[in-house]
Amino acid sequence: MRIAMIGTGYVGLVSGACFSEFGTNVTCVDKDETKIAKLHENIMPIFEPGLDKLVENNVSGGRLEFTTDLTEAVKAADAVFIAVGTPTRRGDGHADLSYVYAAAKEIAEAMDGYTVIVNKSTVPVGTGDEVEKIIRETRPDAEFDVVSNPEFLREGSAIEDFMRPDRVVIGTESERAQEVMRQLYRPLHLIETPILFTQRRTSELIKYAANTFLAAKITFINEIADLCEKVGADVQAVSKGIGLDGRIGKKFLHAGPGYGGSCFPKDTLALVRTAQQFDSPLKIIETVVEVNAERKKKMAQKVIEACGGSVDGKRIAVLGVAFKPNTDDMRDSPSLDIIPALQSAGANIVAFDPEAMTEAKELLPNVEWKENSYATMEGADALVIITEWNEFRLLDLKRVKELLKAPVMVDLRNIYNRQEMKDAGFEYSCIGRPKLEV
Structure with a gap:
């Protein structure tokens, strides 16, 4: 063959x-x-x-x-x-x-x-x-x-x-x-x-239906995370509690800054347009597209709030710009919304990504790129984790604190334990989990 x-x-x-x-x-x-x-x-x-x-x-x-x-x-x-x-x-x-x-x-x-x-x-x-x-x-x-x-x-x-x-x-x-x-x-x-x-048409629809369902699942848990922050609940426990239900499943229930990449953004939008073309609108997916776009923009405000309400003139260290770990794909990455919004608010961005920096340099102007995680942190007013690469999961917190001008971390992927961050003396902001005061 x-x-x-x-x-x-x-x-x-x-x-x-x-x-x-x-x-x-x-x-x-x-x-x-x-x-x-x-x-x-x-x-x-x-x-x-x-x-x-x-x-x-x-x-x-x-x-x-x-x-x-x-x-x-x-x-x-x-x-x-x-x-x-x-x-x-x-x-x-x-x-x-x-x-x-x-x-x-x-x-x-x-x-x-x-x-x-x-x-x-x-x-x-x-x-x-x-x-x-x-x-x-x-x-x-x-x-x-x-x-x-x-x-x-x-x-x-x-x-x-x-x-x-x-x-x-x-x-x-x-x-x-x-x-x-x-x-x-x-x-x-x-x-x-x-x-x-x-049938051929059925097969074509299966792919779009699968991706839009997963995008809806991500968007659902992201909105639940927002509610958790308001009521003092823990989205990770909520995700586990509903994910143990075999009818729901645990995958794609991780709260974060919104979905990106080569598939979900374009496939959800394409299916919406196809449904409209055939006069069979998909209102749920239309909302998913809208909510996800707004979410990525709102993440910059979360960073600003963690920095005391202003990032004007502040140096913000960013770890991870690819839309997900183990890829260099920048398509529709949340970083493409978050970093420009922070820059518009007056922040100076210094960043590192293990694989995506070559492409990112073309898409994110006026960013200072560093050769490793710790180099981004030196003299920064806050550290922001956008992409959960494995090498960011076990940072030396003592060293991080020494390098930062202020012990502020915004973890948009919930990869750190809140109690450990509190014990290490960090002002730690995450997604959908109650804040522990230092």
Whole structure:
């Protein structure tokens, strides 16, 4: 079996490398010559734990290769995966499908014999129909099927998610296409991974429904955290209390500064727009989008309050700017709202992130970047934790206190124990937990 993966972004590169690990011959295609040249040198365009080693092993094993030549890759392929970006379209919030449709046309022109075209990108309901139409119009003589196969990869643990997923969803009613997809995912069937075959439109909707549900769960616990602060309750205990209910589950019940990243913001907005287009509005998700956007903006005020009501002229140390740990992804990160708001209030920001600073420097001007956690703290009036990287979880509190001008910490991820912070002499502010006076 040979496949072509169109796009070497997050989804395409991880999926291609993992398929090759299963023993499939994979050619990853990208128009970006610089990116392909770097991949030939085993320089990854993204940070994902273990990805560089996985790519290196499978390139060495002859199962994985990279090229800018789409035509040759597609001609040789039994299945072609479309894994290009579907960013939010400017102006209306819909998913921008221009890259998907352009890829479909190029694939149609290059196909040689029966081919399964797989939409791996996250796309709105009906996109598969349009891809099929484009291919049919471009190549009326072609033998092909269009399949929906959404990804469910979490940044930071994507390889494990691909190798041991909760489920695989495949949208097609073609028995011939189903057999090709069964062969591709056979290694997962052997470990009894549920493989769900559905209609194509159903498969497309499953991905959006899953992400919007998780976004709603995050937003729910964030609003409960706000209530906890008002009534003197502990959101972590509330999360545990409701998460032990098997009908609810404990995952995605961690209060914080709001969701970000490459999926939830654009997928919630795209589903809202699709629902409006079909005159079936999703009021719950509309509210989730609104509440999350407001929450990220409110986090700066929390820092200001912890600093006595003003940060004008103050030096604020920030740990973590990526939207979550174990990734360098800055897309819709809460830091992109929090840091500019603090700067607008007069703060001078000094920051560190283990992986995201290269991208962050382009997005967050006038920030002083440091080489490690402790360097950010020297002479700062307060320390703010935005991203819960492991190396921030066990800071030397004595050293932190000595470096800071004032012992003020704002923990937007609740990674520290309130009593320990009080005993260490910190003015400690967190999310959804009662403050203990020093």
